[in-house]
Amino acid sequence: MATKARNADTADRILDVAEELVQVRGFNAFSYADIAAELGMTKAALHYHYSGKAELGRAVIARYSERFSAELAEIEARDATAADRLAAYVDLYAGVLRARRMCLCGMLAAEYQTLPDDIRDAIIAFFDDNEVWLVRLLQQGRADGSLRFDGSPADTARMIVGGLEGAMLVARPYGDAKLFERTARALLATFRPAR
Amino acid sequence: MATKARNADTADRILDVAEELVQVRGFNAFSYADIAAELGMTKAALHYHYSGKAELGRAVIARYSERFSAELAEIEARDATAADRLAAYVDLYAGVLRARRMCLCGMLAAEYQTLPDDIRDAIIAFFDDNEVWLVRLLQQGRADGSLRFDGSPADTARMIVGGLEGAMLVARPYGDAKLFERTARALLATFRPAR
DNA sequence: GTCTATAGGCAGATAGAC
């Protein structure tokens, strides 16, 4: 029962637009009117699919987190060594920035204090998932010698997530994806086994 | 002609409140009404001191950047070695997070796409200044052997700024300043000369 | 410098026809 990907149903197209708006402008800086205009429909129609902005936000982050998890699983299926997997992880972030977007959860982390409780929980869960995945990666890399680092895997995992989120945050005003890539390479270089 | 610091004039107290609101909630998530309520005055009075929200934003970032520059100069006056200066630089960020705030320019970087042009320019200038200062620091550290790093000073400087901004961004949802400090220590550890 | 009062606009949201 395949549906045409080109012709996703309305609920999905709303989610697509909302996701982009959150990543580019932030949750507090877009309105139902923006989405309605983009899709050529009215605000009232949006309320039929998502009862309010908070619920729309929940749906956006839920889909984003699922997709991110799927991409992590894909990396594990495709790349064998810890070093390759880490490079692929960095590429996920680079792809977001090339689309002139901020990481959804990085953007929402900035707005954290203004967001409803369940969205806050989802942000925390996203970062927790990333940390768990990276900790396993780092343990693997330390064991097989493909990654070198001094601190605990947990602190190092947070250094990676923070380093990439921050590099995106700072690179975006410059509108320069290459800036991010050079910064990320400097971060990756600290994990090279032979120095 | 000294004025009492405890009794700063109204324009300064407005700036104090606005600065905190931007750092905690973001520029798009506070209003003149919030500031007026906090200071026990009316919105109209605020407009006497700052004609509009955009001008208020300009004033906030201008004062913040000046203060930040002064703190960098203080570090150079107090700490001699590059390693000590870098540690003190990290402490600046830690202090902001302990006050439960995000770096002002990190927050504004997230909101960048929604901000007026002159505020955008000020954000870029802030990061440029930080990079310049860190590049000099890194060159000094490489020369005197107190800091070790592989990439160019410029890329490494951006790795530091990004790493600290991102570590703040991610630590703030957890409401845990210690989390930032451990992450920052992991970052600093990559600069240790003997590994 | 600070107030009251208010303008004008846009936000999120709902009712009810089709």
Place this chain on the structure above:
DNA sequence: GTCTATCTGCCTATAGAC
């Protein structure tokens, strides 16, 4: 499912009295 019409509330901003 989508529309028109509308509500209520908050936003930024201004006029004018004190």
